[in-house]
Amino acid sequence: MVTNEFWLERWRTGRIGFHRDEVNPWLVQYWPSLARGAKVLVPLCGKSSDLLWLANQGYEVTGVELSSLAVVQFFGDNDLTYSTQQDGDLKIHSADGLPLKIVEGDFFQFHEGGFDACYDRAALIAIPDYLRQEYVEHLMQRLIPSAHLLLVTLSYDGESSGPPFSVPDEEVVSLWGNTIHKVASEDLLQLDERYQSDSRTFYEEIVWRINP
Ligand SMILES: C[S@@+](CC[C@H](N)C(=O)[O-])C[C@H]1O[C@@H](n2cnc3c(N)ncnc32)[C@H](O)[C@@H]1O
Structure with a gap:
């Protein structure tokens, strides 16, 4: 069962195979060109370097993450100092000298709105199927109607014992609506033996965009 405790335990025991030190190449290639100061939301952000890349483009970046360990490691690994404010059940950690904050807490308790864009890498696919609709609805409510x-x-x-869960194309379109478009995909099966199993014939990473 993928509960909040499941994720906190993963961080406590260092089982964070989803983390990549380098910036995600899909982000660099496919991120839309937005005005400086645009508000960008990164749900379920972990300690991703992608947060820093987005902040360095001049956006106002907000990550949301359950684990305090992820937050501490993000700021520590990137030599950033920060200040923290409590806001109800959430803790807001704001970087010094960068337009970047990480909200520590449950994404479903995060209610700020008005975001111009969202970057979701390994967030939707971390959510079990019965919660995905609620996740996308909650996320959409955080975004302006014309958000990217x-x-x-x-x-x-x-075989699957996710996360990460396989989310079929039809489900992505049904969750996000028909303004979402596939812009790239890559079969990782031959690239990395970690993804191989006897019963598997494909393991595809897919990049989607909504461009209003
Ligand atoms: C698969 S990881 C992906 C992290 C990040 N997006 C990346 O690309 O490295 C999913 C992350 O979501 C966090 N998480 C899971 N459920 C959450 C929730 N309800 N609210 C906030 N964070 C959550 C986990 O702690 C974990 O760090």
Whole structure:
């Protein structure tokens, strides 16, 4: 069962195979050109370097993450100092000298709105199927109607004991509506043996965009 405790335990025991030290190449290639100061939301952000890349483009970046360990490691790994404010059940950690904050807490308790864009890498696919609709609705309510979205999902066959979960294309379109478009995909099966299993014939990473 993928509960909040499941994720906190993953961070406590260092089982964070989803983390990449380098900036995600899909982000660099497919992020839309937005005005400096645009508000960008990164749900379920972990300690992703992508937060820093977005902040360095001049956007006002907000990550949301359950684990305090992820937050501390993000600021520590990037030699950033920060200040913290409590806001109800959430803790807001704001970087010094950068337009970047990480909200520590449950994404479903995060209610700020008015975001111009969203970057979701390994967030939708971390959510079990019965919660995905609620996740997307909650996320959409945080965004302005004309918001941009860059979404990276996975689709695979064979055994699954996710996360990461396989989210079929039809489900992505049904969740986000028909303004979402696939812009790239890559089968990772031959590239990395970690994804291989006897019953698997594909393990595809897919990049989606909504461009209003
Ligand atoms: C698969 S990881 C992806 C992290 C990040 N997006 C990346 O690309 O490295 C999912 C992250 O979501 C966090 N998470 C899971 N459920 C959450 C929730 N309800 N609210 C906030 N964060 C959550 C986990 O702690 C974990 O760091």
